Amino acid sequence: MSVPAVSVGDELENRPVTLTRADLVRYAGASGDLNPIHWNERTATAVGLPGVIAHGMLTMALAAQFVADWAGDPAAVRSFSTRFTRPVVVPDDDAGATVILGATVKAVDDDGSVTLGVTAVGPDGKAVLGKAVAVVRGR
Amino acid sequence: MPLDASFVGRTWPARTYRVGAEKVREFARAVGATDAVHTDVEAARVAGHADVVAPPTFPVVFTWEATREVVDDPALGLDFTRVVHRDQSFELHRPVVAGDVLTTVVTVAEIKELAGNDVVTFRCDVTDPDGVAVLVSTATLVGRAGADA
Numbered sequence: 001m002s003v004p005a006v007s008v009g010d011e012l013e014n015r016p017v018t019l020t021r022a023d024l025v026r027y028a029g030a031s032g033d034l035n036p037i038h039w040n041e042r043t044a045t046a047v048g049l050p051g052v053i054a055h056g057m058l059t060m061a062l063a064a065q066f067v068a069d070w071a072g073d074p075a076a077v078r079s080f081s082t083r084f085t086r087p088v089v090v091p092d093d094d095a096g097a098t099v100i101l102g103a104t105v106k107a108v109d110d111d112g113s114v115t116l117g118v119t120a121v122g123p124d125g126k127a128v129l130g131k132a133v134a135v136v137r138g139r
Numbered sequence: 140m141p142l143d144a145s146f147v148g149r150t151w152p153a154r155t156y157r158v159g160a161e162k163v164r165e166f167a168r169a170v171g172a173t174d175a176v177h178t179d180v181e182a183a184r185v186a187g188h189a190d191v192v193a194p195p196t197f198p199v200v201f202t203w204e205a206t207r208e209v210v211d212d213p214a215l216g217l218d219f220t221r222v223v224h225r226d227q228s229f230e231l232h233r234p235v236v237a238g239d240v241l242t243t244v245v246t247v248a249e250i251k252e253l254a255g256n257d258v259v260t261f262r263c264d265v266t267d268p269d270g271v272a273v274l275v276s277t278a279t280l281v282g283r284a285g286a287d288a
Contacts, residue, residue: 030169061170061196074174077195081228
């Protein structure tokens, strides 16, 4: 397994990821973040949200997975940092909400490690992650 | 009300977490991590790992729990019902695997006030039983100003 050969400016192929309420409930259980704004419409709207929203950490996890899959090594992600810029509202239907993940190569180091600027665009076409940067280990 | 800046640099008692294989499998399924190293011990060993490998953001499971304890410390004065998670980062010195016994120490790294909101950055230093650094997690939370602010 090795990180694909890339140059600064290269763009990774986008990946759409769809989230339904069931995905949010499953992540809530797996992560231990049981905040009802991620599964209960009544609570979400009571605190001023437009509806139930995905965990920012779930979006980050999916983006990290996108990077690890690209690297071809599940243990290649050395660092990942991001800002949660806007919520992903997940409707109570089977279609859910689709987030488009993407990345651009920002740096390639002598040791082969690659720095990626990661993007995640929500259903309304606006970025849900900001300043998202991942570094993957080279081989 | 602004938070007390004297909390910057303060640490809380260490918490220890044992990484379980079933928790790693459950988390991997929840984030779409389908590679066999996350679920199959043999596949993980073939890839050079001691046990099933946790996905990169798995440490949130125990670092958030440790941070939440600090957030809830009345002395800090942050109202959790008004808290928004703004930034998160993980610096992984090595992958986390099942069987790891990890100790987390939470530190208040920075306190700021932005437009009347409290902005607090928590740093979690995670080490193994030999004291070797495994990862650093940082989370910036914003305590939104109340109506009376």
